[in-house]
Amino acid sequence: MLPSLIFFDLDKTLAASKQPLTPEMAQLLSKLLARTNVAIISGGKFSQLKEQVADQLPEGTVLDHLFILPTSGAALYAFLEGRWQAVYEERLTDAQAQSICTTLETAMRETGIVDLASHSYGDRIEFRGAEVTLSALGQEAPIAEKEAWDPDGSKKRTLHDALVPMLPEYDVKTGGSTSIDVTLKGINKAYGIRKLCEYRSYIIADTMYIGDALYPGGNDEVVKETGIRTQQVKDPEDTMRVIGELLAG
Numbered sequence: 001m002l003p004s005l006i007f008f009d010l011d012k013t014l015a016a017s018k019q020p021l022t023p024e025m026a027q028l029l030s031k032l033l034a035r036t037n038v039a040i041i042s043g044g045k046f047s048q049l050k051e052q053v054a055d056q057l058p059e060g061t062v063l064d065h066l067f068i069l070p071t072s073g074a075a076l077y078a079f080l081e082g083r084w085q086a087v088y089e090e091r092l093t094d095a096q097a098q099s100i101c102t103t104l105e106t107a108m109r110e111t112g113i114v115d116l117a118s119h120s121y122g123d124r125i126e127f128r129g130a131e132v133t134l135s136a137l138g139q140e141a142p143i144a145e146k147e148a149w150d151p152d153g154s155k156k157r158t159l160h161d162a163l164v165p166m167l168p169e170y171d172v173k174t175g176g177s178t179s180i181d182v183t184l185k186g187i188n189k190a191y192g193i194r195k196l197c198e199y200r201s202y203i204i205a206d207t208m209y210i211g212d213a214l215y216p217g218g219n220d221e222v223v224k225e226t227g228i229r230t231q232q233v234k235d236p237e238d239t240m241r242v243i244g245e246l247l248a249g
């Protein structure tokens with residue numbers, strides 16, 4: 001039997017970093033949405049997730065079955081009465097965002113992990129309402145450069161470990177290939193899972209989480225604390241195989 005709700009990570013699970021779903025992936029997700037509920041949970045902001053996922057789905061897709069949890073679960077959007085609406089959003093105040101930005105800059109300088117004198121593709125720091133995100137090469141960096149920057153994740157780890165004691169009131173997470181996400185304390189993918197299950201009265205045991213980074217230190221690992229059933233995937237192609245099996249099962 002299909003889980004009553006399936007959570008997906010986005011980057012490297014459903015699509016390459018910041019890229020739209022491929023038409024094949026969009027078709028498969030649409031088939032899944034005809035039969036069960038799907039939630040996308042990622043560090044990206046809502047407009048980005050909507051563009052990458054919801055806007056790629058073929059006409060006739062049951063959007064009422066789709067939930068979007070941007071900014072690492074700090075917000076939840078549902079398709080209600082024909083349009084996307086925020087169910088909740090745990091926003092940072094401007095003062096909180098400003099203090100996080102300053103600390104991120106200090107950490108980049110002090111660790112020497114990001115050369116601030118080097119070229120940046122767009123801003124390195126972005127305030128996303130509920131989250132502040134540091135993207136080491138800039139928000140618009142090309143995928144190939146992003147993937148070559150920190151292939152074993154050690155640079156992100158160093159930045160993360162330096163930031164945790166500098167931002168004790170916040171939750172610091174490693175994000176996509178080059179990013180670090182900062183939200184209010186206790187807000188992470190596990191929080192998003194619990195909030196959506198509570199909102200729609202799903203039992204976590206009847207749901208499932210699919211992601212590429214469930215391993216220790218990976219940015220999907222935190223979901224395990226909810227007790228949710230998990231499925232590790234290698235990349236979007238592997239995810240298509242898993243969805244195919246779910247649809248056939």
Ligand SMILES: [Mg+2]
Binds near residue numbers: 013211
């Ligand atoms: Mg991922």
